[in-house]
Amino acid sequence: MNTLRGWLQRPYARLITLIGLLMVVPLCLRLALGWANPLGYLSDLGIGSLLLVLLYRRAWWLALPVLVLWGLINVASAELVSAVGRLPNVSDLHYLIDPQFIENSTGGGFAQPWLAAALLLALLVWLATLWLGRSTPAPRLPRKTWAAPLLLLIGHWGAQHLQPSDDDEWRLYNLPHQLLAASVGEVQTRAEEWLEDDGIDDLPPQMAGLTQLDLDGQPLLSAPGRARNVMIITLEGIPGAYIAANREALHSRYQENLMPKLSRWAERGMNTPDYVLHSHQTIRGLYAMLCGDYDKLDNGTPKGVEMLTQSERNQACLPAQLHNHGFATHYLQGAGLRFMAKDKIMPHIGFDTTLGLEWFTNASYLDFPWGKDDKAFFEGALDYVGQLKKQKKPWMLTLLTVGTHQPYSAPDDYLERYDTAKQAAVGYLDDAIDQFLSDLERQGVLKDTLVVITSDESHGIDGVRLASSWGFNLMLAPEQAQLPKVKTGVYGHVDLATSILDYFALPIPDALSGRSLLRNYDTGREIMSFTNGKLRYHDGQGTLTDCDFQQRCRNYASDGFIADRATFKGQYGGFRARQIAARATALDHSLLRTPLNQHYQFGSPAIIPLQAQIKDDWADNLIGAQYLEMPKGSHTRVRLTVRSVDPQQDAYILLKAKELEQDVPLGLPDEMRVTADQPLVMDFSFDNPQSRKAFSFHLLGYGLGAVEVSDFSVVTETPGQDEPQEESAEDTAAHSS
CATH class of the missing domain: 3.40.720.10 (Alkaline Phosphatase, subunit A)
Structure with a gap:
């Protein structure tokens, strides 16, 4: 124990443990999961070395949140690739660390629990070096060390452009590198559009x-x-x-x-x-x-x-x-x-x-x-x-x-x-x-x-x-x-x-x-x-x-x-x-030229039995208002009517919203009581300062009886537009079904 304590107090222990956390664990993950591709290893080394030079010698309170987020990214990547065979995007990180989703989609645990354990252990060892070596300044890195991440990432870019691989993305990139490359690609595309702005983009594509x-x-x-x-x-x-x-x-x-x-x-x-x-x-x-x-x-x-x-x-x-x-x-x-x-x-x-x-x-x-x-x-x-x-x-x-x-x-x-x-x-x-x-x-x-x-x-x-x-x-x-x-x-x-x-x-x-x-x-x-x-x-x-x-x-x-x-x-x-x-x-756009001004009605006269408790936001959803699209600068209006069918039983209703499975706050009450005599009637709206895709409403309920969701209408329109004449819930339900 004294030997280990003494090693952790050494000046270079902080650097070695940080290398283990940022580079050795990801490389072992790639090898263990069979994601072996030279470009993937290059990506891990490039991002790992970049984080290393950025976080080494930084205050623990500054470096720790970045390292925790980085660890979650690694866990999320392994989980989503194991589940559905794709690399996550940023919004999926919230999705995959949602305890309810983990319970439902992974059977109550991670597909790769050893990865989370290895990352946590490496993080704790690094923290121990900070604590035990707090009185000893960590040695500086040579200035030329800063060139390592740049050379590694440029090497990855060059290899992909000279001899591109059509292998799966998670074999070629880790998630931070993929997001960085996507941002660079978007800037490049906008520059190309500006340089080629001669009207050719106005030519309609050949669709026959x-x-x-x-x-x-x-x-x-x-x-x-x-x-x-x-x-x-x-x-x-x-x-x-x-x-x-x-x-x-x-x-x-x-x-x-x-x-x-x-x-x-x-x-x-x-x-x-x-x-x-x-x-x-x-x-x-x-x-x-x-x-x-x-x-x-x-x-x-x-x-x-x-x-x-x-x-x-x-x-x-x-x-x-x-x-x-x-x-x-x-x-x-x-x-x-x-x-x-x-x-x-x-x-x-x-x-x-x-x-x-x-x-x-x-x-x-x-x-x-x-x-x-x-x-x-x-x-x-x-x-x-x-x-x-x-x-x-x-x-x-x-x-x-x-x-x-x-x-x-x-x-x-x-x-x-x-x-x-x-x-x-x-x-x-x-x-x-x-x-x-x-x-x-x-x-x-x-x-x-x-x-x-x-x-x-x-x-x-x-x-x-x-x-x-x-x-x-x-x-x-x-x-x-x-x-x-x-x-x-x-x-x-x-x-x-x-x-x-x-x-x-x-x-x-x-x-x-x-x-x-x-x-x-x-x-x-x-x-x-x-x-x-x-x-x-x-x-x-x-x-x-x-x-x-x-x-x-x-x-x-x-x-x-x-x-x-x-x-x-x-x-x-x-x-x-x-x-x-x-x-x-x-x-x-084969059906609709624009998602604006479409009146979606997800209510119906169907009687929906309730469970004693809500187990899952997805499987227990009472309506089908999922994966909607809302353009940038638009305004969305929602109207709903829910009543309890049984006069002797109360129902309790919650309404959640998710964008790409990430919770979106609507400012609504956490729980709303509904009876046969006092139905829940709501009419609210919200702005869409940025475009939204995969926007889902989750209407959830629990109790011993049943409910009728006679109205759940969603309209997205241009701000300031005159409100159209309202249909009755029965007319709209008939129109939609």
Whole structure:
């Protein structure tokens, strides 16, 4: 003990322990998590050495807050990459250290607890050197030491520009370096815009290749499909790499066989290996699938929510089209419906029946925070199909699982068989869907039903190129002998609605875009995606463009979109890069030119049972007002009416707001009592001095009874604008649903 105390009192102990905290621990983290890339090590050394020269010999009260924040950044990065396969942004730091989110999404703890322990220990040792050596001045660093961070960061920049890597961002950067590079990139882009200000940015982008309906291909079937019904099975977060036929077709080096049973089913159907997911988030994936249009290629208001303000474009969506042609249309998911307003969006796009977690009466096998576990879900879904079979009308059924969402719960025997809970959850889903498909075959459903199995988004795979955009489409059709086992060409979620209407030889509205999976095309096609913070565009002529957070674009020679490898051709910024962004912006505005002056109504006459206590801000939300966009300089008005349904029971209501999951204070009471005789009626507003994206309202309640949220309207407008004539809550609810 005396030896350790003596060492900590030495003049250079403070420097050595600070090096351990700022450089050794991050390098060990990168090595332990398999994020090995020379540029990543260079990034850690560059930022670590920069903090070292800035904080060494500084007062403890000045250095300590910076080091604590830096430690939280490291923990947040490891947690978010472990959970969803992406590097966080600044707002995610609040999200990931939120105790409630940690409890719900990580099962009550960190995915990498050793990292937090190592950082804390290193910080305490550094503090001990300060205390024990307080009477001994720390020696100065040589002046040339200040050049080390600069040389390291310049070296990183030079390597990325001379021979850029398309590896995952967390392999190439740590978070402070990424934010620094993004800021430099933004300044550079603005300078380029100023230098090139000759009017060329006013030229509209070419959009026909991304938005047109293309039915010029040769049909695979000589006659309309024989199926009477159609079923779309949407698996939460599953990437295309989990299907063996896809890995083989694209010569993928990823060989982990997590879904062998679904892969065997894929051998009996038509697979589309080069299948693109256009964005993250379930509601965006469902919109693209069912409505034949790209959802927002950023964090703006989901188009499904925007569509609630319209009464024409929704009629072109697949459920509405099939309903108009005599199908009974049904939507069933294993989670609650109100979050992300699916209780309103699904009926609005044409589903006759929309059901969620509350429909299921069969017991669950797991206590899963987000909803029904996959085995129990598919058992309930099988009963639902049995009810549909008794009907005389043909039917469409869309299913959505939730079991492969973090925290990736699975039964104990699965957790024992797999290395991680995520793998165990995928294995549990594989067994569940295999049993479901086998039961459908045994009951004869596959003989008269077109079954499409796909995913809403991809939870990514560490180290697999473009895994966040890699989806899958497995089609099981009665006339399987006429269809290829591997469908060549590039397709994506925007093609699904067109493909199903084409299968039945039904008229396809011009409002839909994309191609039909049931046709062969002689030429390539344009397609886009926005995942993991990267905007990607394939021109259909052998070039994939990848634009990163620095607003720099790189071209790769790639016949298709999804590929295990691609040859780097060059990089650029300026006008060409802005044209890629302009295409994405034009797609974002396919429904609404502006988010201003849209009257969103999230209330309804539905009776909502309350829980005895609030467990989670996300799962317990009573309304679907999530991920809204509010432009800079605008003004937002909110009106709500909540009443208790039971005269004998009081309800207690809280209203929270979050922007990118970070709490935003609205100055509202922490808790509001509501009775049947005294409903809660509120009308408030707030300014938006800066643009807001991913702005969510969380209306929470607890008690022994139930409530009715008859009105929850949100309007964002220009300040000083005359207030429009108010609709009644009933009229507005009817308009929105």
